[in-house]
Amino acid sequence: MLWLLLVGPTVxxxxxxxxxxxxxxxxxxxxxxxxxxxxVIGLTRQIAAEIALLNVTLVxxxxxxxxxxxxxxxxxxxxxxxxxxxxxxxxAAKARGKPxxxxxxxxxxxxxxxxxxxxxxxxxxxxxxxxxxxxxxxxGGTGIDVDGTGRQAWKKPLKDVGWKHLSGDPPHFYYLNKxxxxxxxxxxxxxxxxxxxNPTAKIAEDGKYNSETAEALHQAPCQGW
Numbered sequence: 001m002l003w004l005l006l007v008g009p010t011v012x013x014x015x016x017x018x019x020x021x022x023x024x025x026x027x028x029x030x031x032x033x034x035x036x037x038x039x040v041i042g043l044t045r046q047i048a049a050e051i052a053l054l055n056v057t058l059v060x061x062x063x064x065x066x067x068x069x070x071x072x073x074x075x076x077x078x079x080x081x082x083x084x085x086x087x088x089x090x091x092a093a094k095a096r097g098k099p100x101x102x103x104x105x106x107x108x109x110x111x112x113x114x115x116x117x118x119x120x121x122x123x124x125x126x127x128x129x130x131x132x133x134x135x136x137x138x139x140g141g142t143g144i145d146v147d148g149t150g151r152q153a154w155k156k157p158l159k160d161v162g163w164k165h166l167s168g169d170p171p172h173f174y175y176l177n178k179x180x181x182x183x184x185x186x187x188x189x190x191x192x193x194x195x196x197x198n199p200t201a202k203i204a205e206d207g208k209y210n211s212e213t214a215e216a217l218h219q220a221p222c223q224g225w
Contacts, residue, residue, distance in 0.1 A: 023222035035124035037076030037111035042223030044108035050189035068093035080106035082141035085175035104145035107138035134187035140180030
């Protein structure tokens with residue numbers, strides 16, 4: 001089941017088209033990335049919809065939950081999460097009595113690819129660890145990045161409901177287990193989309209990041225097909 005409510009239309013404003021209608025993930029990197037991942041929100045929406053066909057459950061913030069969880073859409077925050085993880089997140093915010101501000105929740109393979117390349121290329125000031133696409137618990141819907149302001153104060157409320165802080169990655173928390181078995185499905189969903197729209201250049205649909213999938217991501221359109 002997927003309740004698709006990916007960040008409202010404001011994310012698709014002028015900045016999203018800064019690289020033109022022919023924008024690809026590779027062109028963003030080649031031209032000096034915007035650093036945020038909102039430029040690929042169109043492709044991200046398609047990946048989220050495809051994940052639903054793989055029987056992975058993600059849910060969107062409801063208006064009531066959004067009173068307790070502030071998802072920064074301008075940073076590419078999608079507002080999607082594993083339902084159990086989301087319930088725990090809201091519980092933590094209620095316990096502390098104030099909203100928690102996030103720069104990332106569930107993340108698509110396209111978004112993960114951009115962040116991974118930021119780290120590899122040494123751009124955008126990316127100093128935190130970044131998993132290869134298909135390996136981040138963000139992609140499984142059980143990872144969040146908390147905004148820097150007041151981040152330390154969230155450690156205990158989150159820990160009390162099952163969220164754990166990842167040592168060495170200041171903004172990152174994961175729910176229950178560091179390794180989420182669903183992480184591969186975001187990349188698998190992208191691979192399926194790629195093959196559907198590129199029947200003469202098919203790649204493996206195995207959720208594994210390799211040179212062929214990396215090149216497909218590099219060529220993929222920012223706003224999807």
